[in-house]
Structure formats: C-alpha cells, structure tokens
Amino acid sequence: xxxxxxxxxxxxxxxxxxxxxxxxxxxxxxxxxxxxxxxxxxxxxxxxxxxxxxxxxxxxxxxxxxxxxxxxxxxxxxxxxxxxxxxxxxxxxxxxxxxxxxxxxxxxxxxxxxxxxxxxxxxxxxxxxxxxxxxxxxxxxxxxxxxxxxxxxxxxxxxxxxxxxxxxxxxxxxxxxxxxxxxxxxxxxxxxxxxxxxxxxxxxxxxxxxxxxxxxxxxxxxxxxxxxxxxxxxxxxxxxxxxxxxxxxxxxxxxxxxxxxxxxxxxxxxxxxxxxxxxxxxxxxxxxxxxxxxxxxxxxxxxxxxxxxxxxxxxxxxxxxxxxxxxxxxxxxxxxxxxxxxxxxxxxxxxxxxxxxxxxxxxxxxxxxxxxxxxxxxxxxxxxxxxxxxxxxxxxxxxxxxxxxxxxxxxxxxxxxxxxxxxxxxxxxxxxxxxxxxxxxxxxxxxxxxxxxxxxxxxxx
Amino acid sequence: xxxxxxxxxxxxxxxxxxxxxxxxxxxxxxxxxxxxxxxxxxxxxxxxxxxxxxxxxxxxxxxxxxxxxxxxxxxxxxxxxxxxxxxxxxxxxxxxxxxxxxxxxxxxxxxxxxxxxxxxxxxxxxxxxxxxxxxxxxxxxxxxxxxxxxxxxxxxxxxxxxxxxxxxxxxxxxxxxxxxxxxxxxxxxxxxxxxxxxxxxxxxxxxxxxxxxxxxxxxxxxxxxxxxxxxxxxxxxxxxxxxxxxxxxxxxxxxxxxxxxxxxxxxxxxxxxxxxxxxxxxxxxxxxxxxxxxxxxxxxxxxxxxxxxxxxxxxxxxxxxxxxxxxxxxxxxxxxxxxxxxxxxxxxxxxxxxxxxxxxxxxxxxxxxxxxxxxxxxxxxxxxxxxxxxxxxxxxxxxxxxxxxxxxxxxxxxxxxxxxxxxxxxxxxxxxxxxxxxxxxxxxxxxxxxxxxxxxxxxxx
Numbered sequence: 048x049x050x051x052x053x054x055x056x057x058x059x060x061x062x063x064x065x066x067x068x069x070x071x072x073x074x075x076x077x078x079x080x081x082x083x084x085x086x087x088x089x090x091x092x093x094x095x096x097x098x099x100x101x102x103x104x105x106x107x108x109x110x111x112x113x114x115x116x117x118x119x120x121x122x123x124x125x126x127x128x129x130x131x132x133x134x135x136x137x138x139x140x141x142x143x144x145x146x147x148x149x150x151x152x153x154x155x156x157x158x159x160x161x162x163x164x165x166x167x168x169x170x171x172x173x174x175x176x177x178x179x180x181x182x183x184x185x186x187x188x189x190x191x192x193x194x195x196x197x198x199x200x201x202x203x204x205x206x207x208x209x210x211x212x213x214x215x216x217x218x219x220x221x222x223x224x225x226x227x228x229x230x231x232x233x234x235x236x237x238x239x240x241x242x243x244x245x246x247x248x249x250x251x252x253x254x255x256x257x258x259x260x261x262x263x264x265x266x267x268x269x270x271x272x273x274x275x276x277x278x279x280x281x282x283x284x285x286x287x288x289x290x291x292x293x294x295x296x297x298x299x300x301x302x303x304x305x306x307x308x309x310x311x312x313x314x315x316x317x318x319x320x321x322x323x324x325x326x327x328x329x330x331x332x333x334x335x336x337x338x339x340x341x342x343x344x345x346x347x348x349x350x351x352x353x354x355x356x357x358x359x360x361x362x363x364x365x366x367x368x369x370x371x372x373x374x375x376x377x378x379x380x381x382x383x384x385x386x387x388x389x390x391x392x393x394x395x396x397x398x399x400x401x402x403x404x405x406x407x408x409x410x411x412x413x414x415x416x417x418x419x420x421x422x423x424x425x426x427x428x429x430x431x432x433x434x435x436x437x438x439x440x441x442x443x444x445x446x447x448x449x450x451x452x453x454x455x456x457x458x459x460x461x462x463x464x465x466x467x468x469x470x471x472x473x474x475x476x477x478x479x480x481x482x483x484x485x486x487x488x489x490x491x492x493x494x495x496x497x498x499x500x501x502x503x504x505x506x507x508x
Numbered sequence: 509x510x511x512x513x514x515x516x517x518x519x520x521x522x523x524x525x526x527x528x529x530x531x532x533x534x535x536x537x538x539x540x541x542x543x544x545x546x547x548x549x550x551x552x553x554x555x556x557x558x559x560x561x562x563x564x565x566x567x568x569x570x571x572x573x574x575x576x577x578x579x580x581x582x583x584x585x586x587x588x589x590x591x592x593x594x595x596x597x598x599x600x601x602x603x604x605x606x607x608x609x610x611x612x613x614x615x616x617x618x619x620x621x622x623x624x625x626x627x628x629x630x631x632x633x634x635x636x637x638x639x640x641x642x643x644x645x646x647x648x649x650x651x652x653x654x655x656x657x658x659x660x661x662x663x664x665x666x667x668x669x670x671x672x673x674x675x676x677x678x679x680x681x682x683x684x685x686x687x688x689x690x691x692x693x694x695x696x697x698x699x700x701x702x703x704x705x706x707x708x709x710x711x712x713x714x715x716x717x718x719x720x721x722x723x724x725x726x727x728x729x730x731x732x733x734x735x736x737x738x739x740x741x742x743x744x745x746x747x748x749x750x751x752x753x754x755x756x757x758x759x760x761x762x763x764x765x766x767x768x769x770x771x772x773x774x775x776x777x778x779x780x781x782x783x784x785x786x787x788x789x790x791x792x793x794x795x796x797x798x799x800x801x802x803x804x805x806x807x808x809x810x811x812x813x814x815x816x817x818x819x820x821x822x823x824x825x826x827x828x829x830x831x832x833x834x835x836x837x838x839x840x841x842x843x844x845x846x847x848x849x850x851x852x853x854x855x856x857x858x859x860x861x862x863x864x865x866x867x868x869x870x871x872x873x874x875x876x877x878x879x880x881x882x883x884x885x886x887x888x889x890x891x892x893x894x895x896x897x898x899x900x901x902x903x904x905x906x907x908x909x910x911x912x913x914x915x916x917x918x919x920x921x922x923x924x925x926x927x928x929x930x931x932x933x934x935x936x937x938x939x940x941x942x943x944x945x946x947x948x949x950x951x952x953x954x955x956x957x958x959x960x961x962x963x964x965x966x967x968x969x
Binding site: 085087088095096268271272273274275276312315316317318320423449450452454455456457458459460 | 915917920
C-alpha cells in the first residue's frame with residue numbers, strides 16, 4: 048500500500064479499502080501524560096512491569112528514546128507541554144502548591160486553546176497543576192470540561208473537581224486513591240464516546256504514579272512490583288480502555304495518540320540506565336518515554352533516537368490538525384518528518400535544562416554540557432546552607448549516546464564542543480526573561496569552594 | 509584432571525605435571541583494592557572502559573556479582589576489609605581527615621598481622637586511610653613496608669610516604685597525580701621480585717579513581733572515557749604488571765590474587781544498573797567488584813551471585829594460608845566452598861548496611877530491607893538542618909535479584925519477610941557498641957514529618 052502525504056493534514060491512500068480511506072483532516076488528539084513515571088518502568092522501555100497496552104501502542108506507532116521533558120518537576124513540565132514553550136518563558140518556573148495563587152498566564156496559548164477555534168471539543172482528565180483557583184483551571188485555558196485533582200495528589204486537600212464553563216463542583220473532598228484511576232478512565236472513555244462526532248482533544252494527565260499510590264482491588268496485589276507495579280498495571284489498563292474506545296468508535300486511524308510523562312521517578316520507580324531522578328538535570332530527571340501513534344500517518348514499530356522534547360507536542364499537533372500556531376514563538380519543533388519516516392533525525396536548536404530559574408545544562412545532539420548544579424547535589428553531606436545553584440569549576444561534557452549514565456566527563460577531550468555549547472548556552476539564555484539571566488549572573492558570581500567544602504578538583508593535565 | 513581438596517591449605521593433583529604440581533601450603537596473597545571504582549566501570553562487569561587485565565583475571569578466577577563493601581565510604585570500608593569486622597566494631601565509623609589523630613585500634617588484627625607470625629613478608633602500597641600518624645601507619649599494623657599516600661589524594665597535603673620499621677621518609681611532599689600510578693606499580697612489582705622467596709602478602713590499595721585524577725602521558729588521552737577512563741586503563745595496566753610479575757617468577761599457582769574496591773562511584777564513574785553512589789546505602793554505594801583467582805584452587809571462569817562481603821577476605825585468606833584466626837570474633841565468612849565449587853552459595857548471617865554509626869539497611873539473600881535514611885536523601889530540596897538519620901515511616905523491602913535498582917518496594921506484599929528482617933536487625937544491632945545502639949534509639953525517636961516537610965505517604969491499603 049503506497050501512501051502519499053499531500054497537503055498538511057490530508058493523507059490519501061492509493062487503495063480504497065475502508066481501512067485505508069482518507070483520514071480526517073482534523074484528527075482527534077489524545078495526549079496522555081503520566082506523573083513521575085520512570086524511564087525504565089514500561090515494558091517497551093526495558094522495564095519489568097507488565098504494560099501490554101503501552102507496549103502495543105509503541106508497536107503500532109513510533110517510540111522515542113531521547114525525549115526530554117522541559118523540566119525535572121511537575122508544574123513547569125506541564126506548562127511546557129501545553130504551550131510548547133520553556134516554563135521559564137511562561138512564568139511557571141517551579142512547583143505550585145495549594146497556598147499559591149498563581150497559574151498559567153492568560154496570554155499563553157495551550158494546545159486546547161489552539162484547537163478550539165477550529166471546532167475541537169476539549170477535555171482535561173487528571174492532574175492540572177497550573178493553578179487551582181477557578182480562574183486558572185483548565186476551563187480557563189481552552190478546555191470545555193475538566194475532571195481531576197488540580198495539583199499533586201500528595202497536596203492537601205486532594206480535592207477531586209468537575210468543572211465546565213457552567214459550574215464547578217467538588218466530586219470528592221479528599222480523593223480516594225484506590226478509585227481515582229478508575230474514575231479517570233471512566234471519564235476519559237465517556238468523553239470519547241460523547242465527543243466522537245466532532246474532532247476532539249483529550250488531555251489525560253494521570254495523577255499516578257505520583258505518590259501517594261493507590262490501586263483498585265482488581266489490581267492490588269497482582270503485579271510483581273508491589274503497589275507501584277499494581278498502579279502502573281492499572282494505569283496501563285486505563286490506556287487500553289482509551290484505545291478500545293477509539294477502536295469501538297472506529298476512530299483509530301483518525302486519532303493521534305500520544306503518551307509521555309512529566310519527569311523522572313521520584314522515590315520509587317526505575318530510571319532505567321539513566322543517572323539521577325526527579326528534580327535533577329541528569330538524564331534520569333528529565334528523559335521521559337514518548338510514544339506517538341496514528342496508523343497510516345505515523346510509522347509503526349519505529350524507534351527514534353532523534354532529540355525530542357515534550358515542547359514538540361504543540362507544534363506537531365498543529366501540523367497534524369492544521370491549527371493556527373499561537374502568536375508567541377515556540378521552543379518546540381514539528382516532529383512530522385521523523386514520524387512519517389521522511390527524516391531520521393531533525394536539526395534543532397540546542398535544548399536547555401532548567402530547574403526553577405536556574406539553567407544547568409545544554410544538549411545538542413548527543414553532547415550534553417553541565418555548567419551548574421545545586422550545592423546539595425555536589426557536596427556530601429549536603430551543606431546546611433539551603434539549595435544554591437553553583438557553577439561547576441569546569442563544565443562537564445558527556446556523550447549520552449556512548450555514556451548513557453553520564454559517568455565519563457570528556458570536556459578536556461573535546462574543548463571545541465565545550466566552546467560551542469557554552470556559546471550556544473550564553474546566546475540562548477540572553478533571550479530568556481530577566482529572572483533567568485539574573486539567576487545565571489548570580490550563579491557565576493559564586494565560588495564552589497570555601498566553607499561548603501572543597502569541590503572535586505581535577506589535577507591539571 | 510581431578511583435584512581433591514584434602515587438608516586445609518593443601519591441594520593434591522592426580523596428574524603430576526609441572527603445571528599441576530602440589531601448590532604451596534602457604535600461598536602468597538595479593539589484595540588489590542581500588543578507590544571509588546564504579547560497579548559498572550570494568551569491562552568484565554559490563555562497562556565500557558578497556559580493562560583487559562582485570563577481565564582476564566576474572567576469566568581465570570571467580571567473579572562475584574553480589575559483593576558488598578561493609579561501608580559506603582573509604583576509611584570504614586578499609587577497616588572492615590583488613591579486620592574482617594564491621595567498621596563500627598573497630599571504631600572507624602567515618603572518613604578520617606588529616607586533622608584527625610585517630611587510627612585503627614592497636615588491638616585489632618589486620619590480615620598482615622594475622623599472617624606475620626607464620627613467616628609472611630608484608631607490604632602495603634597505596635592509600636592507607638586508617639590513621640596517618642606514625643603510630644597508626646601500616647608499619648604499626650603488621651606491614652613490614654609501606655609506600656603510599658596515607659589518606660585520600662584530595663586531602664592536604666597529599667604526601668607520598670615510604671615507611672619501614674627503621675624509618676619514615678617523605679618521597680613527595682605533594683604527590684604528582686600523573687606519576688603516582690606508575691610509582692605504585694613499580695613498588696608493587698619490586699616487592700614481588702624481592703619477596704618471592706618467602707610467602708608474601710601484598711596489600712595494594714590504589715589511590716585511584718578517587719579524585720583528583722591523574723594519568724601518565726602514556727595513558728592520557730587514550731581511552732574513550734576521558735581522564736577517568738585513562739586512569740582506569742592505567743590502573744588495569746598496573747594490575748597486568750603485577751600479574752606479569754607472578755608469571756615471570758612462576759608464582760601464579762601459588763598466589764591468591766584478589767581485586768575489589770571500597771565503595772561506589774563518587775562524582776564520575778558508573779554504578780552500572782545499581783541505584784545510588786558513594787555515601788549511600790543503596791546498592792550503588794556499597795556493591796563492589798570482587799574477583800578472586802588461584803589456578804588449581806579457585807574455579808576459573810565462574811560468576812558467583814552468592815552474597816559476599818569485603819569482610820570475607822580475612823577469613824578466606826586464613827583458610828587458604830592456614831593462618832590462625834584473630835582472637836576477636838569475625839563478621840566475615842570463609843568463601844572457600846564457593847571458590848572451589850563445592851557449594852553454589854553460602855548460608856550467612858544477614859549483613860547490615862551502616863553509614864557512620866547509623867544502621868540503615870539489612871540484607872539477607874536477595875531481600876534488602878531499608879529502615880532508615882538520611883533526611884538529605886529523602887527530602888528534595890534537602891532541609892537546611894544538616895544530615896540526620898531518620899526512620900522510614902514504613903520499612904522498604906526490595907528483592908535485589910528481580911529489582912536490581914531498588915525501584916519497587918514490596919514490603920506490603922511480604923510482611924513475613926519484613927518481620928523476619930526487622931527482628932534480625934534488632935537482634936544484630938544489640939551486639940554492636942553503644943554508639944550504634946544509641947544512634948538507632950535516637951533515630952527511632954525522630955519523626956519524618958514536621959518542619960522538614962512531609963515525607964512520602966503511602967495510601968492505606
């Protein structure tokens with residue numbers, strides 16, 4: 048079967064069977080996002096937990112091995128996913144708490160707000176974490192409906208809300224963690240069944256496996272990986288139910304399905320072969336699973352090592368749906384040429400690794416340069432002075448293809464790469480809000496020795 | 509060729525070729541110990557650095573995949589290696605610094621002191637780190653000769669000493685890191701050539717790859733893993749020179765060769781598939797390579813997953829040499845039945861994981877129970893209150909065979925194992941010095957919530 052990609056959004060098949068009939072110009076979009084999932088947890092990523100539905104999704108679509116979240120923690124990561132812009136550009140540099148009154152700024156365009164003008168029905172099911180006051184909820188950002196806990200499930204109170212433009216109701220004052228996944232799956236499937244006549248966008252950011260964990264009786268005790276494994280098996284089951292709803296409604300070929308996660312594993316969960324966990328700008332804190340499927344449009348059974356970002360979702364969705372891009376400049380790129388097999392890898396601007404306002408690393412291709420790190424991640428035991436972003440005495444360079452766990456600093460071997468990446472870093476940083484540039488100036492002014500203890504010294508060579 | 513193990517220390521061969529002639533009743537012993545080597549660095553442990561000599565040693569001997577150092581940092585680890593006793597029993601609970609006046613207590617018997625009465629010549633080449641004043645140096649603990657830096661190479665001043673019973677001289681006031689490995693190799697080989705007429709014990713605790721790193725011009729820039737890789741290739745070359753010296757002197761069959769390391773990797777270096785690094789009681793902080801070779805006596809080409817400890821070296825050496833065990837009770841066991849293939853695994857008492865006076869974990873077979881952890885390793889960002897050992901709200905249980913990177917807590921699934929390990933833990937702790945039991949009482953009195961932030965909560969199941 049020969050397929051040709053003609054106009055953006057339109058794919059004609061040369062054989063006219065029902066299975067290869069012209070796909071919708073405006074495909075549905077389902078964006079599933081896990082919370083604190085480990086890069087090494089899923090079966091298709093080499094993990095031990097049974098995730099047959101996600102494994103199948105990967106077999107039927109393209110799986111990415113080098114997708115970076117824009118940030119190693121929740122709120123900023125989600126801000127970047129939904130806007131295609133660095134969290135530090137959209138004023139969500141850190142985790143939001145119930146005491147916070149802020150939220151995603153009104154003048155930032157989410158994927159939902161981008162799709163609404165073209166007639167999409169939109170719903171968010173799960174964890175929002177971009178402001179919990181009514182004026183910040185999903186319904187203020189392009190979503191017709193919202194069902195979920197508006198921040199992390201370990202925040203108090205873990206209230207389960209249902210919100211539409213008409214009303215806001217409390218479903219559970221303190222969400223029951225053992226029934227939450229079931230609720231989410233039911234709401235997601237229900238939305239698909241209700242919305243199928245129109246193009247729809249379902250954003251499904253699951254609460255799990257962020258702690259506290261909970262699994263329903265059907266799943267509790269079934270995995271070989273304790274409660275965490277049970278929770279993931281239930282999460283995978285939910286993915287299966289969503290995929291079944293597409294199949295049941297004959298929407299598989301007309302739906303772009305995406306699965307990813309916000310950052311590396313926290314206390315439990317496996318980062319696979321990577322170094323670091325949630326909160327760190329080592330790969331283990333920011334490299335996340337990414338699976339994308341649309342039969343007939345995205346290559347099946349492919350594994351791509353192109354450097355990708357969760358910020359690429361918005362521009363890629365725009366490309367697939369024909370939606371008009373937001374006015375503000377994007378940091379993500381359109382992955383279409385890799386997804387349809389036209390290119391093996393994409394040229395892209397280097398990616399920056401931030402935590403809070405602090406830039407710490409830069410990545411270009413397989414090279415990753417670390418320029419700064421928190422004192423608490425340098426000194427052991429960590430100093431009692433609170434967390435400060437310190438400049439590394441000499442930048443550390445890693446080839447993450449050859450050295451996946453960032454063990455062997457080759458900065459001295461590749462001075463030209465260090466020079467190039469450092470120049471890119473400074474150039475890129477200059478284009479960020481002043482909080483970023485001021486934080487970097489402050490970092491550079493600090494010393495890494497002194498009363499916090501001697502930083503590792505490399506003998507002069 | 510059928511070999512029979514008859515009396516301890518004697519192995520008779522049924523064919524009388526020169527290669528299988530009766531082995532020495534008192535074999536030479538070479539104990540090589542690296543510093544901060546990563547479990548995943550060596551070729552034979554799946555690493556990328558070229559270590560052909562250590563790989564060959566492993567092929568000609570038995571390699572252990574579950575050897576634990578008794579402590580995740582330098583001084584205590586070495587105290588345990590040399591005495592076969594937990595560091596907390598021999599009053600070396602923490603790293604020693606140049607400002608410290610303490611050292612290994614005089615009434616503790618090192619491997620060297622154990623072998624001296626039976627006529628062994630003994631030398632230590634490398635990092636001692638059990639007290640740097642003359643009354644604490646190796647020459648006060650059973651070694652005829654000492655050559656090395658008496659503490660870590662990042663401590664000031666990194667003085668290179670030569671010590672015998674007759675004199676103590678400074679070889680370099682500040683050791684040159686680029687020539688140090690070469691000095692050590694030369695001294696080790698020279699000792700073998702000088703001592704070969706007697707049974708000898710060479711303890712060779714290399715300074716590297718502890719930082720600051722240094723490699724000689726012959727090795728600098730040759731590996732694909734930067735300076736760290738160059739240093740390891742030079743370290744491996746030194747191992748090769750030692751093995752060549754044995755071959756040259758026809759001592760291969762009469763020498764027990766051991767290679768291990770003190771704790772997990774610090775800033776650079778790979779922990780392989782393990783979680784954590786130097787300083788942590790996750791496996792990555794304490795699981796170390798262990799290779800043992802004596803042709804004709806130790807099985808060649810074997811890989812053993814029996815739970816072993818660096819504390820097993822002293823009793824195993826006693827078994828191989830016929831030396832009289834020290835008076836004080838040992839925590840290590842004799843690995844001979846696994847080494848000669850009579851048993852696949854050994855029954856042993858559970859092993860405790862300490863850092864400083866703080867017991868944190870217990871291991872029995874493949875089960876590992878975590879009961880306590882430092883607040884700085886729990887909370888992110890770490891609290892400003894300094895490092896405190898906190899009780900985990902609920903112990904965490906890992907099956908390290910199925911879950912090598914300690915990702916999936918199965919405590920709730922295996923309450924009987926938790927109960928058993930907790931009981932062993934309390935029983936074992938009661939036999940330790942009061943500093944240990946007092947530290948544990950203090951830990952148990954603390955709460956894991958409050959002003960240090962909420963500890964991860966598990967939803968009740």
